[in-house]
Amino acid sequence: MQATTTTHPQAAHSHEEHHDPGFLRSYVFSTDHKVIGIQYGFTALVFLMFGFLLMICMRAQLAKPGEAIPIVGKLLESLLGDVAKGGVMSPDLYNAFGAMHGTIMVFLAIVPLAFAAFGNYVVPLQIGAVDMAFPRVNMASYQCFAVGGVIMFVSFFIPGGAAQAGWTSYSPLATIIPTQGQTFWIIGMVFLITSSLLGAVNFIATVIQLRAPGMTWMRMPFFVWVQFVTAFILLLAFPPLEAAGILQLVDKVFGSSFFLPTGLVISGKPYDISGGGSPLLWQHLFWFLGHPEVYVLILPAMGVVGEVVACNTRKPLWGYKSLVYSVLAVGFISFIVWAHHMYLTGMGTKISTFFQTTTMIISIPSVIILTCLFMSLWGGSIRFNTPMLFALAFLPMFGIGGLTGLPLGFNFSDLHLHDSYYVIAHFHYVVAPGTIFALFAGVYFWYPKMTGRYMSETLGKIHFWGSLIAMNLVFMPMFFQGLYGMSRRMSDGGATYALANPANEGVVTALTSTVIKLNVFVTHAAVLLLIAQVPFVINVFMSMFNGKKVENDNPWDATTLDWQTPTPPPHGNFTKEIVVYRGPYEYSVPGHPTDFSPQNMPDPKPAK
């Protein structure tokens, strides 16, 4: 299976000469794509947990409005002061946690983990490159991300607390809240956007310029394709949000009126501004990023699932070309669907119809991708290891998330469902048991390459089943709450509706006590979900030291180039020159000596 027996003389030479650059250069200010990938991954996992804990506090508040939050109530009071007086979460704090939960999960956890962490670690390996095209830009990308994360985190502790206007930060609300949380949010976002742009430029340049000889476009692993398209989405969709952020910053700091209309009255008083701005302008600029961002969240997940499924079914991905073209189609169409988030703004039926149509069109390539992944399972000799379990769970979970999006994409049904818990359930099915499961699959799958040790299968399976059950218990009830009309932004979980109308019990238009009681159930399920993550945290740390050692450099018997390196890959990645001879998923090829044929394996010589 050796691609070539001659060792590349220069690579070996530079490797010997390579001197120890010291702790700071190797772990903090490293330019090595693998270290940067791990930095991104670790930071993102910490933020993932942090964002989840914010939500646990909110869920406690929703289950028992007005009561002190168990266990952490006192801690919140001592850290944040009056907004958590007596351990009770005030509506302001609930709003801040809600806004920051969304912001952190999207911009500081999922995107960095899915795109930056896995992309950085895996893409150069899979295309046979020595590193990214611009290693120092890559480092700057992570540094910007870290600064942005710190600014977001610090904003919790400034007077008045963090941003409170939701992760969408709609103006005028975001501008007129008299605290500086929103200013921190915007400045933090500018850093995060810069980080993404630097990363996106780097990814695209790397894929175009640094592919190994023989790595043609249609020999690239599916994962590289999705990262390539994701990078383009980030490159072109993020700047308009940066523009919007700049405008909102000028509104907030210099008192202009980009998003503030004429005659704005706040708390009964005319607001002292020039007016003349447009709140809708913010929404357009925001969702021009916001919707492509959804595909930034989901495409890398699909890529991970593709890799894991191909390897663990021991057969090629079904419809590789359809997958590639579908991903490209999703990338293009994702730029013309944004206003389906704005049906309720009164933008007119013609425009609504246009965006409704494009929204239905984009579901076609998405369904093709999911179908191809399902079909890939057919006839495979499936290995049910932990990464594969997560990848398998991704398919139906993402299916539920995607299908429940259709009623939101039609403007008439959206009228009822808009801004209800139904929306929350829908996009969490896409992102939580969807994307996050795929990312867990990725962690379990590539961990042996990163560390040289497997993660524990037992702990992994406990983690998987616990998470799968708890996720569904958390999000399935929210569909029903939303259908009943429970608003997504009530800090008391909608209890005020029911209490205000005790006589209306059982009437469809009022929230019934069943809907309110579901809040308690969901909170318990969320705690179960938290407990289910404990084995994962233990697993990540313990396996570094006493996990089972990998038998060889290619423990899963995979075909792609990321597995044809030493473990863990050294600086410069490959010890021999890489030449690619075949497509990415040549599993179980008849006549080949093993059931996997690595991309750098030349065709066996015909028998004489």
Place this chain on the structure above:
Amino acid sequence: MEIPHAVKPRPDTGLYNAKLGIWLFLASEVMLFGGLFSAYILLRVSSDLWPHGMVSIPVGTFNTFVLIASSVTVVMSWASLKLGKLADFKKYMALTILCALGFLSVKSFEYYAKFTHYDVWFKDQATAQKYFTAAYGEKGEEAARKLFVERFHLQNTKATYDANQVQIAGHIEGNPLFATLKKLTSAKKDTIQFTPDAPSGTHEHPKAIEVKLSDVHRLSAYVPAHSTYFAIYFTITALHGLHVLGGAIVLTYFLLTSDKWWKKNPEQLANRVEVGGLFWHFVDLVWIFLFPIIYLL
């Protein structure tokens, strides 16, 4: 370990890495300025009144020529490197940087003039008329109306904007920066000395008038808070100015380290200058769009 194609182009793409990188970066910049230009269009088409002639066309034209000249010199500096003439490179690059600095200085004078120029809106029309008469004499109301019609290009509309016509433009005694009604009243001022702008068609400023702050509804320098026109003007031009400044810093760095790079790897120096030059052309191009929408339209 060396990154492939860092200097020599990859045969199948014909590009070295940085050249591809800068084009991708410029694509994102197009989207950034594209977002701001879209904001400009949306704000302008949805506004009742949009001012004209608030910035000087000759000054803007001069700056446009300065930037275009710098785009020429930056190409000359790159070509000089390709021809192996380091001294010419230095000359042209220095000229480019001088143009950048010239552009920024002109822009900063323009900004300063705006920050000390004020509009005052009076409480009601009767009060406003009193001050119009004090400023422009007997036919004060007509003079003020003429200025108003000119500023908002109302010659061709039948609509009357009498209700809006309570404003007068000019300078406050002592030329304070960024003064507002709130700042002035909290500085315990009751009145200000206000020099109104020259009436339409002349350049002679009327004598200063005394304005009672209690008669004033709103007072603003020509800053982002003044109106969406100035808000978008300052935001886009300031962001463009930052790009000019950033570009000038990078080009200066290329100039100062050119001797070292010339010895080490002249091809890479030429590549760096080419990439910097591409960015510079983009900054120039943004201005080519900015000049008409801010100064001419």
